[in-house]
Amino acid sequence: MKILIDAMGGDNAPLCVLQGAAQAAAEFGQGMDLVLLGDEAALKACAAQNHIDLAPFTIVPCSEVVDMHDDPVKAARHKPDSSLVKGLTMLKNGEGDAFVSAGSTGALHVGTSLIVRTLKGVKRPALATPMPGAKQNFLLLDCGANAECRPEMLNAFGTMGSVYAQKVMGRAQPQVALVNNGAEDTKGTPIYREAHQLLKANPCIRFAGNIEPRYIMDGDIDVVVCDGFVGNVVLKLTEGVAKTLLGMLKGVFLKNLVTKLCYLGVKGGLGELKRMMDSEEVGGAPLLGAAKPVIKAHGSSKAKGIKNAIRQAKTCVQNDLCGTMQTALNALQTPAQG
Amino acid sequence: MKILIDAMGGDNAPLCVLQGAAQAAAEFGQGMDLVLLGDEAALKACAAQNHIDLAPFTIVPCSEVVDMHDDPVKAARHKPDSSLVKGLTMLKNGEGDAFVSAGSTGALHVGTSLIVRTLKGVKRPALATPMPGAKQNFLLLDCGANAECRPEMLNAFGTMGSVYAQKVMGRAQPQVALVNNGAEDTKGTPIYREAHQLLKANPCIRFAGNIEPRYIMDGDIDVVVCDGFVGNVVLKLTEGVAKTLLGMLKGVFLKNLVTKLCYLGVKGGLGELKRMMDSEEVGGAPLLGAAKPVIKAHGSSKAKGIKNAIRQAKTCVQNDLCGTMQTALNALQTPAQG
Numbered sequence: 001m002k003i004l005i006d007a008m009g010g011d012n013a014p015l016c017v018l019q020g021a022a023q024a025a026a027e028f029g030q031g032m033d034l035v036l037l038g039d040e041a042a043l044k045a046c047a048a049q050n051h052i053d054l055a056p057f058t059i060v061p062c063s064e065v066v067d068m069h070d071d072p073v074k075a076a077r078h079k080p081d082s083s084l085v086k087g088l089t090m091l092k093n094g095e096g097d098a099f100v101s102a103g104s105t106g107a108l109h110v111g112t113s114l115i116v117r118t119l120k121g122v123k124r125p126a127l128a129t130p131m132p133g134a135k136q137n138f139l140l141l142d143c144g145a146n147a148e149c150r151p152e153m154l155n156a157f158g159t160m161g162s163v164y165a166q167k168v169m170g171r172a173q174p175q176v177a178l179v180n181n182g183a184e185d186t187k188g189t190p191i192y193r194e195a196h197q198l199l200k201a202n203p204c205i206r207f208a209g210n211i212e213p214r215y216i217m218d219g220d221i222d223v224v225v226c227d228g229f230v231g232n233v234v235l236k237l238t239e240g241v242a243k244t245l246l247g248m249l250k251g252v253f254l255k256n257l258v259t260k261l262c263y264l265g266v267k268g269g270l271g272e273l274k275r276m277m278d279s280e281e282v283g284g285a286p287l288l289g290a291a292k293p294v295i296k297a298h299g300s301s302k303a304k305g306i307k308n309a310i311r312q313a314k315t316c317v318q319n320d321l322c323g324t325m326q327t328a329l330n331a332l333q334t335p336a337q338g
Numbered sequence: 339m340k341i342l343i344d345a346m347g348g349d350n351a352p353l354c355v356l357q358g359a360a361q362a363a364a365e366f367g368q369g370m371d372l373v374l375l376g377d378e379a380a381l382k383a384c385a386a387q388n389h390i391d392l393a394p395f396t397i398v399p400c401s402e403v404v405d406m407h408d409d410p411v412k413a414a415r416h417k418p419d420s421s422l423v424k425g426l427t428m429l430k431n432g433e434g435d436a437f438v439s440a441g442s443t444g445a446l447h448v449g450t451s452l453i454v455r456t457l458k459g460v461k462r463p464a465l466a467t468p469m470p471g472a473k474q475n476f477l478l479l480d481c482g483a484n485a486e487c488r489p490e491m492l493n494a495f496g497t498m499g500s501v502y503a504q505k506v507m508g509r510a511q512p513q514v515a516l517v518n519n520g521a522e523d524t525k526g527t528p529i530y531r532e533a534h535q536l537l538k539a540n541p542c543i544r545f546a547g548n549i550e551p552r553y554i555m556d557g558d559i560d561v562v563v564c565d566g567f568v569g570n571v572v573l574k575l576t577e578g579v580a581k582t583l584l585g586m587l588k589g590v591f592l593k594n595l596v597t598k599l600c601y602l603g604v605k606g607g608l609g610e611l612k613r614m615m616d617s618e619e620v621g622g623a624p625l626l627g628a629a630k631p632v633i634k635a636h637g638s639s640k641a642k643g644i645k646n647a648i649r650q651a652k653t654c655v656q657n658d659l660c661g662t663m664q665t666a667l668n669a670l671q672t673p674a675q676g
Binding site: 134147148179214215218228229230232234235238243244248253258259262265269270 | 472482485486517519526527528530550551552553554555556566567568570571572573574575576577578579580581582583584585586587589590591593596597599600601603604607608610611614615
């Protein structure tokens with residue numbers, strides 16, 4: 001198995017990418033071919049400076065870099081020798097089995113659509129983010145790749161998310177729900193009402209009905225479906241509220257000597273709480289619906305985030321995620337015989 | 339000033355409504371006429387049982403009740419002698435200056451549109467909820483009354499929210515922002531892009547541009563504008579995430595004797611944090627755009643929530659909220675002279 005890694009993507013590249021890739025190689029890299037794409041001289045210098053052994057890796061030199069200010073479409077079209085575009089091109093050409101990048105979400109999304117292409121029945125891939133829930137993690141899609149979605153797209157998200165939950169998250173019978181402002185199937189906009197009916201009739205999933213935003217974080221549902229505008233709100237607002245509350249909690253403990261001592265007593269438990277809300281732990285966001293596995297690691301990924309994204313890519317390939325997904329999508333496309 | 343109060347609305351009616359109204363009468367009711375609408379016998383029995391003095395109140399007897407299972411339109415049309423519909427009718431007829439209810443949001447919204455009617459230029463009122471922010475409270479609208487909104491509606495929400503922030507929340511120069519999945523004015527759906535342009539050109543407000551969901555809870559913005567579908571997600575998800583995190587925090591403190599002792603040390607600070615997230619504290623949600631002040635108290639309001647909603651109603655009347663809002667909306671309607 002060959003995993004392609006964008007060594008220049010993300011806020012902490014290339015150092016954290018190299019560190020994460022080295023950890024992946026050590027922990028679960030046996031029998032895997034890990035390919036680093038990037039500025040060869042920069043990678044070698046960074047590795048030497050930080051005592052990272054490059055022996056487990058193949059380096060594919062790239063002369064360009066896609067940065068956060070690049071227009072996604074222009075970057076995908078006009079930076080063929082960037083680590084991001086070259087990686088996607090190699091994936092397309094069969095010179096790799098999966099691609100991992102912490103680079104620009106927009107460029108990765110557009111590049112995946114244009115270069116790797118999508119499964120039959122999928123117009124544009126959805127960004128699916130694993131999120132922390134009280135009971136267990138859940139998958140949220142779309143998280144912002146497609147601001148507007150037709151009902152059929154939301155239905156396909158249900159199918160794709162369900163397959164991912166089974167094949168990569170290890171959920172035997174994943175439950176799928178649609179974000180909506182009420183439990184009744186008459187709730188929401190016309191698009192959500194129609195999507196509800198399609199999901200209800202979808203033979204490939206276990207549809208649990210609408211999920212009200214108040215209950216999303218409970219983690220009772222495995223796959224939470226919504227359009228990219230709403231998904232972005234759910235993803236980022238959760239981060240924002242958690243950050244604000246944990247920040248205020250810090251203030252409570254910093255008040256005086258007594259509260260500081262109290263902090264020591266509950267430090268372990270608070271650490272667990274913080275870890276639960278840590279995007280590094282839950283892993284990267286797959287671009288579901290792409291013809292081959294593409295994993296978007298968080299832009300601010302440290303080594304652990306990169307390592308976990310590489311692990312996700314490995315699981316996708318091992319379990320033939322894209323093949324299984326295509327079969328499920330085909331079932332969706334074929335009208336039932338009367 | 340005469341405030342009409344739906345004594346039968348909400349999960350804890352009539353007891354908590356009577357308690358809240360009694361507190362309002364004692365704290366800031368001087369010179370005010372507080373009118374309780376409901377089943378007279380039930381109100382009197384409840385008051386007697388709980389030692390609540392009904393002397394400060396006028397009771398308007400009602401023979402019907404709108405409950406949470408009633409269809410909003412049917413309830414508004416066919417239950418004229420319910421406390422909710424009778425209150426709105428009295429408001430419409432000038433037999434009161436404002437109406438407060440913790441009853442069905444749907445029925446109150448539809449009833450307000452049909453009976454009290456809206457200001458000129460407003461098709462349907464928006465539900466505006468004061469929300470807790472790290473820096474200070476902010477107003478979120480629409481919170482679910484209008485799942486789909488045209489750009490002009492979102493623009494009117496900006497105007498109405500800004501007037502409310504000035505007149506009732508005491509913000510001298512309120513900042514208005516539009517929820518969106520990026521700071522750039524090219525972000526979001528076509529409706530949000532057009533709304534952004536309208537808000538930018540709106541002479542009645544200080545428009546701060548788009549606000550990303552991650553920053554909503556910071557409280558740097560006074561008025562946060564979005565459609566009712568997204569607003570419901572923001573409102574309810576914030577509640578859900580806060581509830582989940584505070585619940586997990588409780589688990590951390592309950593772990594053993596040491597952590598329980600630590601809890602005692604930070605109890606005060608944690609109480610403040612909890613109070614901040616308490617919807618009772620921040621008050622009810624005005625139906626902005628109604629021709630006269632209508633305040634929706636949270637369905638689960640206890641006495642404090644009802645008292646604070648009555649206080650809001652008083653401030654709305656004192657500061658001629660609806661008159662000021664109509665003037666601002668008129669300015670929006672008049673095309674600029676070339």
